[in-house]
Structures are given as structure tokens and as C-alpha cells.
Amino acid sequence: MKFFADTAQVEDIKELNDYGLLDGVTTNPSLVAKAGGDFLTTIQSICQIVSGPVSAEVAATDFEGMMREAAVLSAIAPNVVIKVPLTLPGLQACRALRAKQIDVNVTLCFSANQALLAAKAGATFVSPFIGRLDDINLDGMQLIHDIRLIFDNYDFDTQILAASIRQPNHVSDAALAGADAVTIPPNVIRALANHPLTQKGLETFLKDWADSGQTI
Known part of the structure; x- marks a missing residue:
């Protein structure tokens, strides 16, 4: 499974990339606004850190505007993926x-029918939002299962990019459901490595090693 960082915070991206954990990054206007700084400069900086796909979202909602903004964004770096909303x-x-060989991430997907449309449109990625469905008492993870079945039925190449991840269990559940990739906030990525028994075991090993008086 591919791991993308869902953030526009350059320092977080640098840290996670140095751990060797990142396959790419997803951003959106809200994340870039939260990070501060110029939008285009931020995307450029991220593309210089990671070699994998970096999703940059258009702000326009009409076809002509999306195409115009996509031309600007795709010129930033070869690994930019244009992010568009799941509207007609x-x-x-x-x-x-x-058709121009530009990779596209179709975002704000909340139903299997929407994902089917994205695949038929040739999307590189489709981003179902797990957490936001859970927020309204729908089963976000079931959507991943449903999309996986549909895509496998028809051999669609579109990758399922599980989004709106809120907790570590979302990551493992998305992997079990067959998502191709998951985009995760930095704090959740860090939490994936944490387990109380790991920490307890490490403390025991370190104490026993110190008591032995040996060095390496």
C-alpha cells in the first residue's frame, strides 16, 4: 500500500520523507491555507522533497477554469497530480x-457510483472520504470494499486512494479492504509506529543492557 502524507506542512513532509515512509503527498486549498505561504511556492517546495505524486487541487469549479489552473499547476513539476472535485x-x-497524459486525482468521493464515474473518466486516483462518511453515521470503510469490488469486476486501472483518515485503525482497515493507497495526516502516520508493548519492551531491553555494563 502506498502512503501519502495529507498535509502542506513542509517540515512534516521533510521529516516523514527522511524516515522513508512516504510515497507521495496530497494537498488541498484548506491544507495550504493552514500551512501559510504562497500556494504555488508551497507546491513547488513539496515537489522538491518527494519524488512521488503530489496532488495539487484546482480552485475553479467550471471546466474551462479547471483546465486553465491545471496548466499552471502541472507546469510546477513533473510529479504534480491535478486534483479535481467529483462533479460533472x-x-x-x-x-x-x-488525454494529455496528465495524472488526475478525483477527490470528494462519497459513493460507489461516483467512484465508477471517476474510473470511467480515466482518473489516476479516486479519493473516497472515509472519516466524513463515518461522521454522518455511514460506513466509510464499506465504501472502500464496494469500490474495490467494482474496479476488480471491470479491471479499472484507477487507484483507490483512501482519504479523510482520522485514526490508525483506518489505515489497517483500508489495507484490508484493498485500497491501493492511503493519504494520512502526519500525526496519524507517527501514531502507526506507537504501541505500549513496544515501548515497554524497549525500556526492559535498555535496562538489562545498562545493567550488563557492556558496550557495542
């Missing part, structure tokens, strides 16, 4: 961009 104009832009 967004799907139209997806089809047009893919």
Missing part, C-alpha cells in the same frame, strides 16, 4: 487532462 465539470476535466 470535474470529470470532464479529468478526461481532458488524462
